[in-house]
Every structure is written in C-alpha cells, then in structure tokens.
Amino acid sequence: MKKQNKSHFWNTPVVTWLYYLAKPAIPRSVQIMLRRAIVKRYLPRLSSVWPIDESAARPPEGWTGWPGKKQFALVLTHDVESVKGVDQCRRLAQMEMKLGFRSSFNFVVKKYQTPDELRHHLTDNGFEVGIHGCYHDGKKYSSREIFMERAQVINQYLQDWDATGFRSPSMHCNLDWIGDLNVEYDLSTFDTDPFEPSATGTGTIFPFLVQRRENGPPFVEMPYTLPQDFTAFVLLGETNPDIWKKKLDWIAEKGGMVLVNVHPDYMVFDGSRPRVDEYPAHIYEDFLLYLKERYKDDFYHCLPRDLARYFLEGVNSAEKHERGEIKL
Numbered sequence: 001m002k003k004q005n006k007s008h009f010w011n012t013p014v015v016t017w018l019y020y021l022a023k024p025a026i027p028r029s030v031q032i033m034l035r036r037a038i039v040k041r042y043l044p045r046l047s048s049v050w051p052i053d054e055s056a057a058r059p060p061e062g063w064t065g066w067p068g069k070k071q072f073a074l075v076l077t078h079d080v081e082s083v084k085g086v087d088q089c090r091r092l093a094q095m096e097m098k099l100g101f102r103s104s105f106n107f108v109v110k111k112y113q114t115p116d117e118l119r120h121h122l123t124d125n126g127f128e129v130g131i132h133g134c135y136h137d138g139k140k141y142s143s144r145e146i147f148m149e150r151a152q153v154i155n156q157y158l159q160d161w162d163a164t165g166f167r168s169p170s171m172h173c174n175l176d177w178i179g180d181l182n183v184e185y186d187l188s189t190f191d192t193d194p195f196e197p198s199a200t201g202t203g204t205i206f207p208f209l210v211q212r213r214e215n216g217p218p219f220v221e222m223p224y225t226l227p228q229d230f231t232a233f234v235l236l237g238e239t240n241p242d243i244w245k246k247k248l249d250w251i252a253e254k255g256g257m258v259l260v261n262v263h264p265d266y267m268v269f270d271g272s273r274p275r276v277d278e279y280p281a282h283i284y285e286d287f288l289l290y291l292k293e294r295y296k297d298d299f300y301h302c303l304p305r306d307l308a309r310y311f312l313e314g315v316n317s318a319e320k321h322e323r324g325e326i327k328l
Helices: 013-025 028-046 083-099 116-124 144-160 229-235 242-254 282-295 304-312 318-323
Strands: 072-080 104-107 128-131 208-210 219-221 257-262 299-301
Touching (some): 072 083, 072 242, 072 304, 083 116, 128 144, 128 304, 229 257, 242 257, 242 282
Parallel strands (some): 104 128
16 A cells, blocks of 8 residues: 655644635635635746646556556546536536546535436446435445444445445545545545545556555555546646646556546536636547547547556456457
C-alpha cells in the first residue's frame, strides 16, 4: 500500500465539518467565487507537484507492463452528483460510444433516485455502474459507527446492482475502512491533487493492491491521474483540454495509468452558455478525439473492474499477458 500524503489544512475533521455545515447557507455562485480565488492564489506555489508530480512515475516493484504490451492504460470514470447528472448520463455515454470508448458511472445511492432503466441501459451497452457513497454529505468518515452504518447500505447496493467498485464523495478516504466494503476496487484517491479537501495523494500513476485489515482478499486502488474536470474547467476556467493532454502525454511516456473523473453534472451539451459551475461538453469530446487520433491502438482501454481483475489475478502472470487486452 502506498503512503498517503496529508499536506494541507483541508484534511482535518473539524474543517470538513465546518465546510459542510456552512455550505447550504452559501449561494452556489459565492462558493465558486471563493474556491476560484483560493485555487488561483495557491496555483503558482504548486507547479512542482500539480498537475504533474515527477516522483509519481516510478513503476511498482516487479512491474512487467500492461496487457497486450500496450504503452499505457486508459480508464474513464464518472461521478454523478445530482439529479441533473443522472439526466445527462445517456448523453455522455452516447458521446463515448460514438468514439468507441466505454466508462464507469458512479451513483450516490441515497441522495437521489437512480432509475433501473438507466443502469440497465449503461450495462447493456458495455458500461459499468459503481457506488459513489450514500449521501455526499461529508459525514461518512466522521466516526467508525457512521461508516459501518453506511457500509451496510453500500454493500447491499453493491450486491443488488452486481457492482464491484466504489468511490468516496469528495475523495474523502480511509483505505483501512474501505476494506470493509465488498469491493474489488476503490477509486477514492489520486496521484497528486492539492485542491481536494482530503489530501490522500498516493504519489503514483499506477494501480496498487491494498490488504484488508481482516485478512480478506486485497482490493485494487486506482488513483485518478488527470486533473478533476471541475478544478480545470470551472475553477481555473480552462477553455480547452490542453491541461489533460499535457498530463496524458506525460503518463503515456512513463507507461502509467490515465484515469480521468468527469462529472455529467457540470457539462453543457447543447451549446448554450455555461453557468458558473458548468463547462462545454465538447472539451471532453476533444480530449477523447486527441486520445484516439494520437495514440490509436497504443493504450489498454478497459473498465475499472477489468483492470482490477487483471491485478487481482496477478500482474506478473505470463498467461495473463499473453491473453492480451480484455475486450469490452
């Protein structure tokens, strides 16, 4: 298991509690304005570790490469934060299908209704469905008791949905506790991201195994390795995918894992002017086109569950390598 870097004041229970206590009383536009000011103030000081941290490129011990001898891995994931996001899942999936990609969609199971029809539409078309917590209220890790209460709910949904993956809301994370979930993989960390409330940076652009406390089978941790779309296109106001392209090219050179987390909630698909917390969907589409045109067949594109099973079956298995890429 990689060490988790806890490098700034956001990563404290008190600050997290205060943030979620005050959040409902602060208008959305004011929230965005304040966060933009904070990000832009600290950005110049962070150029050595974000969006690229050179120290994260070291491969795991005994690393033998990706299936089919691909140059790097590509994993596309989506966290659905609200009813608006639910309503836009089909459009996002359609965009990816048109370009030959598939992804996973993670839903907050108690915050809104996730229609069975939508889940079946996604899985029937080669996508994956995962769990993104119960309520998205910042309380999941506030006590062991609360965590275990919610873990029971999450485990039931994992079973009912035939799902194998989880990502914590807001990237709050305790890998020891996550081991109590019946998952094959977790997506609650990142290689480097000083703008997240919980500074659980793994310091690697590769997946890794996490041993459970109760001596059960390990699960696979997959840190996201591209900047969050909300940070890049809402807070920083980037108008093109260049920040993603730059990080992608670096990860490809190092042979790591390109894992991106895109939120349908923040995307505008119809060409209208984005609101204060939105960005044009064509930025993501342009990024996928760049991937497809520049790297063609050089990357191992898979769903997170497939990558997890590859690792769980043994990354050093010669038989697994000869089998080649898992088909979607």
